[in-house]
Amino acid sequence: MEGRIIVVTSGKGGVGKTTATASIGAALALEGKRVAVIDMDIGLRNLDVVLGLENRIVFNIVDVVNGKCKLRQAAIRDRRIENLFLIPASQSDNKDILTPAGVERVGRLLKKEFDYVLMDSPAGIERGFENSIASADEAVVICTPDVSSVRDADRVIGLLYARSITPKLVVNRIVPEMVAKGDMLSHEDVIDVLSVPLVGLVPMDQQVVISSNVGLPLVMQNDSTAGQAFRRIARRLNGESDLPIQVPSHKKGMWGMLTRKFGKK
Amino acid sequence: MLNALFKRFTGQTSTKDAAKKRLKFTLVCDQLEVNDSTLKNLQGDIIQVISRYFEIDREALQLEVQRDKEVSALVFNTPILCVKKEIATAVPGNKGGKKSYKKKKK
Ligand SMILES: Nc1ncnc2c1ncn2[C@@H]1O[C@H](COP(=O)(O)OP(=O)(O)O)[C@@H](O)[C@H]1O
Ligand SMILES: [Mg+2]
Numbered sequence: 001m002e003g004r005i006i007v008v009t010s011g012k013g014g015v016g017k018t019t020a021t022a023s024i025g026a027a028l029a030l031e032g033k034r035v036a037v038i039d040m041d042i043g044l045r046n047l048d049v050v051l052g053l054e055n056r057i058v059f060n061i062v063d064v065v066n067g068k069c070k071l072r073q074a075a076i077r078d079r080r081i082e083n084l085f086l087i088p089a090s091q092s093d094n095k096d097i098l099t100p101a102g103v104e105r106v107g108r109l110l111k112k113e114f115d116y117v118l119m120d121s122p123a124g125i126e127r128g129f130e131n132s133i134a135s136a137d138e139a140v141v142i143c144t145p146d147v148s149s150v151r152d153a154d155r156v157i158g159l160l161y162a163r164s165i166t167p168k169l170v171v172n173r174i175v176p177e178m179v180a181k182g183d184m185l186s187h188e189d190v191i192d193v194l195s196v197p198l199v200g201l202v203p204m205d206q207q208v209v210i211s212s213n214v215g216l217p218l219v220m221q222n223d224s225t226a227g228q229a230f231r232r233i234a235r236r237l238n239g240e241s242d243l244p245i246q247v248p249s250h251k252k253g254m255w256g257m258l259t260r261k262f263g264k265k
Numbered sequence: 266m267l268n269a270l271f272k273r274f275t276g277q278t279s280t281k282d283a284a285k286k287r288l289k290f291t292l293v294c295d296q297l298e299v300n301d302s303t304l305k306n307l308q309g310d311i312i313q314v315i316s317r318y319f320e321i322d323r324e325a326l327q328l329e330v331q332r333d334k335e336v337s338a339l340v341f342n343t344p345i346l347c348v349k350k351e352i353a354t355a356v357p358g359n360k361g362g363k364k365s366y367k368k369k370k371k
Contacts (some may be wrong), residue, residue, distance in 0.1 A: 147284050147291075154292050166279025189285050193292065 003034075005107055005117040006237070007136035009160075009167075013123030014116035015144045016172040019208055019218065021048045021220035023227065026217040029084035029232030033115040037180065038087045040132035041122040042098060045089035052215020053086050062090040065102040067169045071109055081217060085114070095127055097257050100134035107135025116238075125159060132160070133160065139167035140199065140237075145174060145185040150175030150193055157196055168199035170233060178248045187247065202221060202234035304328060311341055320346040 008021045018041070025037035038061055039047035048054040059074035064087065071087075078084040090097070109119045121132035133139065139160050143153035153169070160167045171187045178184035187201050203224035211218045218227040219234075225248065236243050302352060308328045326343035358359055 145341075147288050150288055150292055151295065153293065158296070179281075182281050185281050185284055189281065193288050195284065 003111045003114045003116055004138060005111060005136050005139045006138045006140055007119040007120065007133045008140045008142065008157055009121035009129065009132065010142045010149070011123065011125060011156040012143075012149045015149050016049055016085065016142050016170075016202070017123075018046050018120050019226075020172065020202075020214070020230065021118045022047060023218045023230035024234045024237065025116070025118045026051075026078075026081050026084055027231040028116050028118075028217045029078070030082070030219065031080045031234060031238055033238065034113070035116045035118070036087060036110060036114045037083045037118045037120065038110075038111055039089035040103075040119050040128065040210050042089050042095075042128060042131075043093050043124065047120050048076075048086060048088045049215060051078065051217060053088075054215070057088050058130060059157075060090040061106075062092060062097050065098055065106050070104070071113060073173060077217070080220070098127075098131045100130050103131045103134040105144060110135075114118050125156065129156075129159075133163065133165075135138065139165050140170055140233075141167040141196070142170045142172050142227045143181070143190065143194075144172055145187070145190060150185070150190055150249055151262075154194055157194060167196055167236075169194060169196045170200045170202060170236055171198070172202040173204045173246045174201055176248045180250065195210075198245060199236050200229055201245060202229040202233075202249055315343070317349070319348055322346055 008017050008024070010017050010252035018039075021037050025035050029035040035046060037051070037113065039045050040061065041047075042062065045060075053076050056076050059069040063069045064071055064074045067171050074087050075085040076088070107117070112262060119132045119136060141157055141160070143149045157167055169191065171190050174175065174187070175184055179186050189200065193196055203223055204227050207221050207224035208218060208226050211221055211224070211227075218224055219231050221227050229246065229248070231244060234247065238244075308326075311328070312321070312323060312326070322344045326341070328339070328341050331338045331340050
């Protein structure tokens with residue numbers, strides 16, 4: 001059976017595309033799937049450092065598309081997680097070095113090799129975005145609960161719909177305390193505005209920064225609330241569509257309960 | 266703190282309600298702006314309808330989205346050159362529209 005190509009995109013930068021690509025990709029591989037995560041942020045490569053694979057780069061996605069190497073030569077195998085492969089971006093500053101047609105051609109090869117191919121899209125809606133959605137069968141749109149991110153997500157969702165893709169939404173960097181106080185859009189608010197299906201809710205979590213410091217996949221940290229959320233997203237994408245979506249909540253225990261009570265007033 | 270200040274000045278319940286309201290509004294405007302073809306089609310349709318009743322200056326007309334704090338409005342602005350006599354006196358809902366809508370020769 002052919003694999004699925006999923007683009008992870010957002011419009012706005014810094015909302016968690018790369019974190020999500022690395023985490024969902026690693027989680028799908030832990031589920032036993034053969035996964036390639038591809039850094040489509042040409043010129044600003046980062047997926048390699050988030051996954052801690054930056055020292056093993058030889059070829060990149062531009063080399064693959066331009067026929068300078070074979071797919072297998074560019075795919076770096078993760079030694080910690082079986083079946084997880086990274087194809088890094090090039091650091092070229094030539095915007096036109098890739099074309100949607102070229103990416104589409106390589107997409108067809110990728111689908112034969114892998115169960116899941118995750119494309120980490122750059123910010124923006126220009127050429128880099130076009131390239132990253134060129135071969136996509138599905139899309140995951142990441143947004144954070146703030147006005148500018150939701151607005152940009154809406155724009156990207158419109159562009160995906162125009163290509164007959166119904167994206168699934170991840171709301172990232174949720175701070176439950178702020179939601180409870182009415183100082184942060186809740187996921188219900190975001191869905192109400194964007195009207196796309198939700199696939200997961202990810203809390204703000206210090207472990208995200210900590211694991212990117214050391215280049216360890218987030219989903220391998222058992223005490224990471226964000227990591228757990230990404231694992232559930234992966235399971236949902238992987239067919240467990242009735243797995244309930246967990247809403248991030250404040251810390252349990254006395255202090256949490258007290259502040260929650262006050263928060264309501 | 267900021268929240269309290271905000272409440273005092275705007276009388277709104279929470280900052281996130283304000284965020285949501287602004288978002289919804291912005292998205293409508295964005296979509297209208299982005300979707301040039303929709304606006305073009307709308308303009309064409311409006312011209313067609315209005316031209317049945319008035320001679321208008323097609324070059325001078327403007328269609329725009331005006332945003333205000335509470336509401337947004339679609340504003341269609343066109344100089345009217347003259348009222349078409351046949352239509353002005355015609356019974357509304359008259360059948361055989363095509364013929365009677367024909368442009369009056371001057
Ligand atoms: N759930 C989260 N909790 C805390 N920090 C996060 C979370 N998601 C992302 N971040 C941080 O936000 C920053 C931007 O994330 P990144 O994945 O690089 O975004 P993008 O790829 O969309 O530009 C990074 O420093 C990352 O560590
Ligand atoms: Mg990124």
